[in-house]
Amino acid sequence: MTAKLKNLISAADLSAEHVKILFDLTDKYKNYLAESKTRGIPIEVEPLRDRTLALIFEKPSLRTRVTFMVGMAQLGGLAIDIRAEQVLQGRETIADVSRNLDRWVDALVARTFKHRTVLELAKYARIPVINALSDLEHPCQVLADFYTIRQIKGENWKEIKLVYIGDGNNVCHSLLLLTANLGGQMTVATPPKYDPKDSILRIAKKKAQATGATLKFTHDVKEAVKGADFVYTDVWTSMGFEAEREQRRTAFGPFQVNEALMSLAKPDAKFLHCLPAKRGEEVVDGVIDGPHSAVFDQAENRLHVQKALLVHLLT
Numbered sequence: 023m024t025a026k027l028k029n030l031i032s033a034a035d036l037s038a039e040h041v042k043i044l045f046d047l048t049d050k051y052k053n054y055l056a057e058s059k060t061r062g063i064p065i066e067v068e069p070l071r072d073r074t075l076a077l078i079f080e081k082p083s084l085r086t087r088v089t090f091m092v093g094m095a096q097l098g099g100l101a102i103d104i105r106a107e108q109v110l111q112g113r114e115t116i117a118d119v120s121r122n123l124d125r126w127v128d129a130l131v132a133r134t135f136k137h138r139t140v141l142e143l144a145k146y147a148r149i150p151v152i153n154a155l156s157d158l159e160h161p162c163q164v165l166a167d168f169y170t171i172r173q174i175k176g177e178n179w180k181e182i183k184l185v186y187i188g189d190g191n192n193v194c195h196s197l198l199l200l201t202a203n204l205g206g207q208m209t210v211a212t213p214p215k216y217d218p219k220d221s222i223l224r225i226a227k228k229k230a231q232a233t234g235a236t237l238k239f240t241h242d243v244k245e246a247v248k249g250a251d252f253v254y255t256d257v258w259t260s261m262g263f264e265a266e267r268e269q270r271r272t273a274f275g276p277f278q279v280n281e282a283l284m285s286l287a288k289p290d291a292k293f294l295h296c297l298p299a300k301r302g303e304e305v306v307d308g309v310i311d312g313p314h315s316a317v318f319d320q321a322e323n324r325l326h327v328q329k330a331l332l333v334h335l336l337t
């Protein structure tokens with residue numbers, strides 16, 4: 023029996039059993055919300071009444087901030103948004119920020135430039151810490167992504183072919199780790215020099231050996247997309263890498279997801295993107311707004327899976 027999660031720092035923390043528990047809980051809270059909206063009356067399900075969640079974001083956010091705040095409100099708790107520039111930039115140590123917050127709030131959500139800042143916050147907090155995106159990973163995103171995949175194709179993970187096109191970045195890392203844990207199939211097509219980090223590949227490959235997952239890596243984007251059930255991309259220039267924008271636009275040009283590339287995937291393939299998208303760069307309007315796109319289901323599911331995560335960590 024997999025132990026209950028204490029934190030969510032890396033997608034590697036999520037075993038197949040955790041995912042099953044979290045997705046069942048997600049279904050439950052998603053249904054409560056739908057029922058309360060259909061019936062037009064509030065349904066009293068407030069497992070986090072009197073609980074407080076602190077958010078600290080060093081980088082911009084729409085989806086992650088709003089879904090954690092709305093999710094906490096729907097569960098009967100309170101979320102407070104702390105200004106990162108006032109607390110994480112040298113006024114006191116990260117360890118002391120963590121030790122203080124630990125005395126007032128029940129959980130902490132942190133979006134940081136450096137992954138080691140999230141690790142440091144978690145090291146000194148007795149309360150749960152959730153990685154809301156670092157330079158290395160985005161575990162909350164990929165929980166919502168796999169929940170979306172399950173809605174569309176079911177949970178026979180080993181039969182589902184996910185193809186990731188573009189930058190071997192934080193989102194790609196977390197997708198690889200969760201695919202490995204679930205025993206799925208993932209192909210990553212990046213330009214040369216933009217491969218996922220070796221430290222992540224080592225962990226993902228080791229886990230894949232244990233679960234039977236198939237992980238493939240290529241620089242040939244057309245070959246990668248053949249037979250895909252899901253084609254996933256992300257921005258070419260992630261937050262924190264803006265100085266490289268021009269050189270990245272050149273390197274990533276052939277990796278744009280457009281109608282011609284999508285036509286190489288399965289006829290019923292879906293297009294995924296964590297958002298925000300740079301339309302006209304990594305994806306064209308015809309794909310992101312087209313019949314194959316599931317991007318707003320992914321965005322919606324951020325709310326539902328994170329509510330499940332909060333209930334799992336806090337009750």
Ligand code: CP
Nearest residue numbers: 083084085086296297
């Ligand atoms: N996908 C995602 O994390 O979006 P935000 O950066 O808007 O939170």
Ligand code: NVA
Nearest residue numbers: 191256260261297298
């Ligand atoms: N890879 C992107 C994801 C944004 C949600 C970034 O880090 O900017």
